[in-house]
Amino acid sequence: MDEADDPTGVRALLTSLPDPGPMPDDLVARIEASLAAERTARADASGGELRPAAAAAAPRPDEVLDEHRPGTGRIVDLAARRRRVRLAGLAAAAVVVVGLAIPTISRLTQATVTSAGSAAAPASSGDLKMVQPSDQVAGASSQALGTGDSVAPSAIASPEGMNPSVHLYTAAEGFTLSGWTSVARAAISGVPEDGTSADPLATSAGVGRCLAGLGVSPLQQVTVVVGRYDGSGAAVLVLPDGSAYLVPDRCGVAGSEAIATGRIAP
Amino acid sequence: MTADGRSDAELMAAHVAGDAEAFGELFRRHRDRMWAVALRTVGDRDLAADCVQDAFVTAFRRAETFRGDASVSTWLHRVVVNTCLDRLRRRRPTDELPAADPAAPGDSFATAQVRLDVEAALAQLPDTQRAALVLVDMYAVPVAEAATILQVAEGTVKSRCSRGRDALAQLLGLPGRVPGRDPLSDRGDHAPVGNHPDRRNVSSTNPQTSSSNERRS
Numbered sequence: 001m002d003e004a005d006d007p008t009g010v011r012a013l014l015t016s017l018p019d020p021g022p023m024p025d026d027l028v029a030r031i032e033a034s035l036a037a038e039r040t041a042r043a044d045a046s047g048g049e050l051r052p053a054a055a056a057a058a059p060r061p062d063e064v065l066d067e068h069r070p071g072t073g074r075i076v077d078l079a080a081r082r083r084r085v086r087l088a089g090l091a092a093a094a095v096v097v098v099g100l101a102i103p104t105i106s107r108l109t110q111a112t113v114t115s116a117g118s119a120a121a122p123a124s125s126g127d128l129k130m131v132q133p134s135d136q137v138a139g140a141s142s143q144a145l146g147t148g149d150s151v152a153p154s155a156i157a158s159p160e161g162m163n164p165s166v167h168l169y170t171a172a173e174g175f176t177l178s179g180w181t182s183v184a185r186a187a188i189s190g191v192p193e194d195g196t197s198a199d200p201l202a203t204s205a206g207v208g209r210c211l212a213g214l215g216v217s218p219l220q221q222v223t224v225v226v227g228r229y230d231g232s233g234a235a236v237l238v239l240p241d242g243s244a245y246l247v248p249d250r251c252g253v254a255g256s257e258a259i260a261t262g263r264i265a266p
Numbered sequence: 267m268t269a270d271g272r273s274d275a276e277l278m279a280a281h282v283a284g285d286a287e288a289f290g291e292l293f294r295r296h297r298d299r300m301w302a303v304a305l306r307t308v309g310d311r312d313l314a315a316d317c318v319q320d321a322f323v324t325a326f327r328r329a330e331t332f333r334g335d336a337s338v339s340t341w342l343h344r345v346v347v348n349t350c351l352d353r354l355r356r357r358r359p360t361d362e363l364p365a366a367d368p369a370a371p372g373d374s375f376a377t378a379q380v381r382l383d384v385e386a387a388l389a390q391l392p393d394t395q396r397a398a399l400v401l402v403d404m405y406a407v408p409v410a411e412a413a414t415i416l417q418v419a420e421g422t423v424k425s426r427c428s429r430g431r432d433a434l435a436q437l438l439g440l441p442g443r444v445p446g447r448d449p450l451s452d453r454g455d456h457a458p459v460g461n462h463p464d465r466r467n468v469s470s471t472n473p474q475t476s477s478s479n480e481r482r483s
Contacts, residue, residue: 008434008435008440009440010399010403010431010434010435010438011403011431013384013434013438013440014399014403014404014434015404015406017384017404019302020301020302020305020306021298021302022297022298022301023297023298023318024301027315027318030315030319031297031318031319031322031323034323035289035290035323035326038326038327039286042284177348177349177352178324178328178331178344179331182331230320230352230356259352259355
């Protein structure tokens with residue numbers, strides 16, 4: 001198609017519309033304050049000193065002062081606060097995991113565990129993973145992404161085998177539209193983080209519902225990376241063929257729609 | 267001419283390396299354009315403000331993912347447009363269409379009326395068509411660059427522009443639309459995913475989007 005070929009005349013009409021003008025001053029101030037907070041968080045994270053430009057962002061009357069540093073005039077760093085909360089949550093989850101892991105592993109090592117339909121069984125007792133208390137143990141195949149001997153932190157399957165076997169990972173950082181595949185890939189290829197999640201997509205049934213809504217056969221093995229997207233719970237579902245779906249954690253509960261789709265090569 | 271003589275790419279590299287000044291200069295250089303694109307894409311000043319703020323914060327945090335395959339401007343456009351589309355996608359079904367800004371500086375009455383008509387018609391387009399039209403028609407972004415920004419094939423951009431123009435022509439009562447085609451459909455320019463609705467009811471005040479049906483990465 002020739003770009004200039006526009007029999008409707010709409011293009012000329014759109015081109016003729018007046019420009020909205022420069023960014024409003026109040027928005028400029030708002031974004032500069034946000035960026036200053038980001039710089040502060042960045043400097044804090046690196047243990048370095050703030051450079052003059054970052055420190056020079058003077059607070060405005062409509063800015064919220066940091067109650068933890070009264071008198072400093074600093075912007076509340078919501079991102080850093082969220083990170084702190086997230087770290088606290090992870091720490092709490094780790095405590096829960098340890099509490100669940102010890103008796104679970106103890107039971108597993110004392111009893112004969114039969115694979116519930118999965119072709120691949122755990123390679124050795126050293127490969128025993130965290131098991132959701134509400135789910136039966138299934139074979140913990142680690143081949144969802146062709147990761148060879150890499151070990152999934154969690155293997156879940158429904159008793160009837162109607163839902164996929166799920167390998168669960170936790171993303172180290174939030175998903176973004178431009179980088180969610182990288183975040184998911186890093187989570188999958190990195191050192192697995194043992195843990196459980198309250199996320200609906202951390203369960204075999206939840207993943208099955210989501211996949212069904214997406215039009216994907218539920219009878220598959222799926223790798224799930226749970227994390228956050230734009231402040232809300234989200235997960236990346238990776239199928240054995242590398243197809244990947246970034247979905248909200250309500251996927252399958254309140255409809256099924258992918259935020260984005262892509263590929264994460266096996 | 268800005269006070270900082272470094273190129274955008276140099277500023278981005280400096281930011282990644284820890285230069286506290288660099289990203290602020292990038293913001294100063296690109297803020298007006300990004301604001302305009304966001305406002306045109308979402309059609310609402312408050313939402314556009316949120317989008318462009320989120321986008322710049324995202325760009326600040328994710329600067330290390332910029333590989334230099336495209337220009338910094340293109341990359342920033344991508345972040346802004348993606349943020350806008352994401353916000354539009356997640357807008358609750360009960361949200362009403364944004365109220366039009368009744369007047370802009372420099373508008374004559376006739377110009378203002380045309381602008382309001384066009385903006386109202388634009389608001390009824392599928393989000394992905396509107397984003398393509400904003401880039402290609404309003405801001406003369408080349409199709410190839412728009413494809414990079416929108417992370418779709420060039421043919422998809424062309425298709426969306428063509429359908430979007432057709433839809434606007436229909437909504438504005440202009441002649442020249444291609445007969446026999448539903449311009450408000452996004453079908454045909456990407457593979458559907460799941461059961462997400464991919465069609466919008468133009469008479470509804472419930473704008474929906476089909477943009478989640480796309481392969482983005």
